[in-house]
Amino acid sequence: MTGMTQNLLGGPPPTELPDNAEAREALEKGVDPFEVAARHPDYPGVWAELADRAFARGGVIDSYAFARTGYHRGLDMLRRAGWKGQGPIPWEHEANRGFLRALHALGRAAAAIGEDVEAERCKTFLRDSSATAAEVLNA
Numbered sequence: 676m677t678g679m680t681q682n683l684l685g686g687p688p689p690t691e692l693p694d695n696a697e698a699r700e701a702l703e704k705g706v707d708p709f710e711v712a713a714r715h716p717d718y719p720g721v722w723a724e725l726a727d728r729a730f731a732r733g734g735v736i737d738s739y740a741f742a743r744t745g746y747h748r749g750l751d752m753l754r755r756a757g758w759k760g761q762g763p764i765p766w767e768h769e770a771n772r773g774f775l776r777a778l779h780a781l782g783r784a785a786a787a788i789g790e791d792v793e794a795e796r797c798k799t800f801l802r803d804s805s806a807t808a809a810e811v812l813n814a
Contacts, residue, residue, distance in 0.1 A: 686761075686762060686763075687758075687759060687761055687762030687763070688762065688763075689762065689763040689764070689765050689768070690753055690756050690757060690758040690762060690763070690764050690771075691756065691765070691768040691770065691771060692749075692752050692753065692756055692768070692770040692771050692773075692774065693752075693756070693770060694769070694770040695715060695717075695718045695720075695770070697714075697715065698711055698714070698715035698718040698720065698721060699718075699720060699769075699770075701714075701715075702720065702721060702724060708721050708724045708725050708728065709725070711724075712725065716748070717748050717751070717752070718748070718773060719745040719746070719748045719749035719752065719773035719774045719776075719777050720745075720772065720773025720776065720777075721745070721773070722741050722742065722744045722745025722746075722748060722773070722777050723741075723742065723745045723772075723773050723774075723776035723777040723779075723780055724776075725737075725741040725745075726738045726739075726741035726742035726745065726776075726777060726780035726781075726784065727776070727780060729741055730780065730783065730784060730787075735784055735787045735788055736784075736788070738780060738783075738784045738787075739781065739784035739785065739787075739788065741777075741780070742777050742778075742780035742781035742783075742784055743781055744777075745773065745774070745776070745777025745780070745781075746774070746777045746778055746781050748774075748777075749773065749774030749777055749778070750774075752774070753774065761803075763804065763805065764804040764805055764808075765805055765807070766805040766807040766808035766811060767807065771805070772808075775801065775804065775805055775808040775812070776812065778797055778800060778801050778804070779797070779801055779808070779809075779812040779813075781793070781797050782794045782795075782796075782797025782798050782801065785797060
């Protein structure tokens with residue numbers, strides 16, 4: 676629990692994903708996200724980036740697919756990090772942001788294609804995981 680305060684409410688502890696510095700730095704340096712995804716397919720941040728770019732250019736179905744991939748890759752990582760299906764996934768821990776961005780992107784794309792139940796599930800999951808992420812990503 677790096678840098679996190681103790682949970683005094685008795686709920687599950689915050690989950691912090693490990694950093695993938697190589698993938699993160701490649702994206703920060705402007706490497707094409709498709710290249711990063713090919714080298715680091717387990718990195719949720721690259722799928723979130725691809726989802727955001729696709730959505731921005733009007734590719735809602737592409738965005739949905741990229742976001743779903745990032746979401747599932749993130750769930751796999753969360754489980755390996757000890758997450759039991761509930762509890763905080765803090766935005767403040769930078770390595771969590773890829774998963775949270777993919778979750779947001781999945782909800783956004785689901786809403787755009789009329790998949791309202793999925794959109795609401797993603798919105799609730801995001802808010803329950805990190806109120807900060809919900810605020811930042813919905814701004």
